[in-house]
Amino acid sequence: MKTITPISIQRFFVILCLFALGNTYGQVKNPSNKMLFGKAFNTENVNPKTGIIRCATVEYEQYLQQKNRNRMTNEQFENWLAPLVKKEAALRKNAKTKAAVIITIPVVVHVIHNGEAVGKAPNISDAQVQSQITVLNQDFRKMLGTPGFNSNSVGADVEIEFVLAKEDPDGNPTNGIDRVNMCAISWSDTDIENIVKPNTIWNPEQYLNMWTVKFTRNDLLGYAQFPSNSTLSGVSDYAGAALTDGVVSAYDNFGSSDLGTGFLLAKPYDKGRTMTHEVGHYLGLLHIWGDGDGSENSPDCTASDFCADTPQAGWEHYDCKNIYDTCPLDAGNDMTENYMDYTNDACMNIFTINQKDRIMAVMNNSFRRKNLKISTKDNPINLFANDAEVKNSKDFCSAKTTICSSLPTPINKKITLTNRGTSTLNSANLIYSINGGTQQSQTWNGSLAQNESAEVILLNTGTSGILTTTISSVNGTTDQRTTNNTNIISYEPLNFNYSNYVFRLQQDLWGSEITWNLKDGSGTIIYSGGPYNDVSEGSSVLPKLITKNWTLASNQCYTFTINDSQSDGICCEGGNGYYDIKSSDGSKTLKSGGSFIDNEITFFTTNILGISENEKLLNEIYLYPNPTKDILNVFVPNNFDLPNSLTINNSLGQIISRKEVSTASDLSLNTSSLSKGVYFITIAKDTQTKTLQFIKE
Numbered sequence: 001m002k003t004i005t006p007i008s009i010q011r012f013f014v015i016l017c018l019f020a021l022g023n024t025y026g027q028v029k030n031p032s033n034k035m036l037f038g039k040a041f042n043t044e045n046v047n048p049k050t051g052i053i054r055c056a057t058v059e060y061e062q063y064l065q066q067k068n069r070n071r072m073t074n075e076q077f078e079n080w081l082a083p084l085v086k087k088e089a090a091l092r093k094n095a096k097t098k099a100a101v102i103i104t105i106p107v108v109v110h111v112i113h114n115g116e117a118v119g120k121a122p123n124i125s126d127a128q129v130q131s132q133i134t135v136l137n138q139d140f141r142k143m144l145g146t147p148g149f150n151s152n153s154v155g156a157d158v159e160i161e162f163v164l165a166k167e168d169p170d171g172n173p174t175n176g177i178d179r180v181n182m183c184a185i186s187w188s189d190t191d192i193e194n195i196v197k198p199n200t201i202w203n204p205e206q207y208l209n210m211w212t213v214k215f216t217r218n219d220l221l222g223y224a225q226f227p228s229n230s231t232l233s234g235v236s237d238y239a240g241a242a243l244t245d246g247v248v249s250a251y252d253n254f255g256s257s258d259l260g261t262g263f264l265l266a267k268p269y270d271k272g273r274t275m276t277h278e279v280g281h282y283l284g285l286l287h288i289w290g291d292g293d294g295s296e297n298s299p300d301c302t303a304s305d306f307c308a309d310t311p312q313a314g315w316e317h318y319d320c321k322n323i324y325d326t327c328p329l330d331a332g333n334d335m336t337e338n339y340m341d342y343t344n345d346a347c348m349n350i351f352t353i354n355q356k357d358r359i360m361a362v363m364n365n366s367f368r369r370k371n372l373k374i375s376t377k378d379n380p381i382n383l384f385a386n387d388a389e390v391k392n393s394k395d396f397c398s399a400k401t402t403i404c405s406s407l408p409t410p411i412n413k414k415i416t417l418t419n420r421g422t423s424t425l426n427s428a429n430l431i432y433s434i435n436g437g438t439q440q441s442q443t444w445n446g447s448l449a450q451n452e453s454a455e456v457i458l459l460n461t462g463t464s465g466i467l468t469t470t471i472s473s474v475n476g477t478t479d480q481r482t483t484n485n486t487n488i489i490s491y492e493p494l495n496f497n498y499s500n501y502v503f504r505l506q507q508d509l510w511g512s513e514i515t516w517n518l519k520d521g522s523g524t525i526i527y528s529g530g531p532y533n534d535v536s537e538g539s540s541v542l543p544k545l546i547t548k549n550w551t552l553a554s555n556q557c558y559t560f561t562i563n564d565s566q567s568d569g570i571c572c573e574g575g576n577g578y579y580d581i582k583s584s585d586g587s588k589t590l591k592s593g594g595s596f597i598d599n600e601i602t603f604f605t606t607n608i609l610g611i612s613e614n615e616k617l618l619n620e621i622y623l624y625p626n627p628t629k630d631i632l633n634v635f636v637p638n639n640f641d642l643p644n645s646l647t648i649n650n651s652l653g654q655i656i657s658r659k660e661v662s663t664a665s666d667l668s669l670n671t672s673s674l675s676k677g678v679y680f681i682t683i684a685k686d687t688q689t690k691t692l693q694f695i696k697e
Contacts, residue, residue: 056580085362096544106165106377110178112213122214122251131259135272136162154309156356163378172484173420175451186216198243205371209246210255219654222249224281228367242373247278271345284362289313301327318345384480387421390487413461419448429473435465500584505546507575508570509535516562560602569596634667647682
């Protein structure tokens with residue numbers, strides 16, 4: 001999806017900084033993987049002393065430009081930013097006597113692991129995460145008495161501080177550390193972009209997203225996404241940026257060995273400066289040599305980092321043991337101690353005044369970055385003694401395939417239970433069901449301090465479908481926060497008892513990028529579409545909605561796939577495209593979406609044999625509106641007799657009310673007397689029952 005609206009202009013220029021990992025710095029390494037993002041890397045970006053790749057900015061930029069034909073050039077971005085930087089510099093000079101205004105940025109750190117215990121690689125400890133936040137604050141604030149302080153006359157206190165978020169996207173408490181078991185030993189650069197980030201990112205307008213991972217290649221330290229601008233007309237945004245915006249780091253150079261013991265860190269990048277460097281890119285800074293084509297034997301003294309107080313450098317540096325002057329015709333020695341060079345962590349200690357001007361221009365004007373200034377996700381929220389949280393612990397190991405029949409056999413599902421209360425969590429009662437079926441109850445016992453988590457295997461959940469889990473009580477008493485007590489997640493293939501479906505596709509402006517297909521269980525394509533025509537250049541009117549009717553055989557497993565050749569989906573940030581698959585009567589939505597990278601895949605099955613007609617129709621019952629403030633309606637198909645009764649239970653399983661059904665009007669229930677919270681309604685028909693969850697607002 002591309003946009004041409006002025007408010008969403010994007011230079012999705014991801015600065016990729018590749019460094020050496022481990023303590024093999026003194027050895028020459030020959031990386032076995034000669035490719036970065038599908039292309040051979042530039043040999044000029046290899047450390048001549050060690051053979052280690054140092055940066056792939058040029059290669060990654062070429063990769064992104066190939067994926068997005070409307071991508072902004074570096075020159076366009078700099079033309080937009082230059083007058084804003086001048087404005088910031090003028091404001092700084094006129095405000096010397098005014099009190100500093102500190103910008104606080106809420107941070108979420110997504111710790112990506114493979115099921116390891118906390119503190120075992122790559123599942124780094126909370127203390128290691130916090131040490132990295134401390135280093136960022138020391139460096140960006142030029143704190144006296146810390147490694148981030150310098151006495152250079154052009155050294156700047158950037159006046160930006162970083163705080164682990166205290167409120168999650170749902171308004172519930174968090175410690176700003178999001179641990180995600182994605183069931184993979186390591187991650188490649190492209191899989192991080194296409195899988196890890198889109199599945200874990202928090203709203204990038206409210207949080208600075210950081211990811212710690214184990215990279216597949218051992219010479220990769222980290223990379224960052226360069227900021228977007230928002231006012232350059234005629235150049236469209238790269239919409240995928242919203243799904244990938246943030247900074248990525250290898251787990252063993254995230255944090256500082258100066259600030260704790262037992263951390264999983266590898267020298268000489270064990271002081272937290274990789275993230276200082278990458279956050280510099282995230283906030284708009286270039287490398288001090290301006291990413292020119294220079295080398296040790298042939299310096300490039302024409303490229304610029306657009307900061308006059310960082311002396312011209314002809315190439316990157318890997319140490320600061322010597323004094324370098326790679327561009328002797330320009331004043332000053334190379335600033336090897338700058339955070340935006342490639343020297344070891346211990347060498348770095350300066351951002352300059354002009355670098356600060358550039359950062360402030362980005363923070364005040366750049367898309368998403370300027371919204372971080374007003375985010376309140378770092379503000380404390382009310383805490384309670386007894387407060388447990390339930391979230392997904394989805395098995396990412398079950399890789400999706402293109403044929404349903406080859407899907408792995410479902411196993412009992414897991415959820416993550418976290419203590420968000422101030423008291424130790426010793427017990428929690430969980431109520432759960434699959435596809436709104438029979439409610440089951442399970443009690444967890446253990447000991448969790450505040451913000452500690454445990455994975456809980458829910459028994460008798462070895463089927464696919466929609467798993468609903470609710471915390472009914474904690475520590476033998478009522479949970480004092482209900483907003484984080486319920487979790488709903490789908491496990492494919494989903495089962496739907498219909499034979500006729502409607503597929504709708506609202507294209508964005510670039511229909512030529514979109515294709516889709518539906519395969520049966522044998523892998524045969526039975527329906528497909530695309531590529532379509534693009535909208536005429538300059539037009540912002542979306543194409544006509546595409547509607548296709550599908551008639552599907554019973555007892556089959558189907559695979560639906562939608563692709564975007566430009567890897568940016570069809571929705572969000574101005575494109576407003578979407579797709580959905582519904583039952584022909586519109587009562588059930590199998591799948592809907594539009595926000596994805598390369599593709600999105602959905603598995604579902606139809607009309608399983610052996611199910612009674614009453615059971616089939618029972619599965620078509622649903623509630624609306626849900627959540628509700630007063631009247632809750634029970635939808636029953638026309639060809640299904642009225643149910644015998646409706647029973648409402650609270651989250652503890654206690655019966656609140658029971659109603660015999662004699663006429664259609666009995667299917668409307670007045671819930672105005674109920675307190676806010678989660679409830680369950682059981683619809684009974686002869687020997688069958690169906691239980692559905694609803695929320696009272």
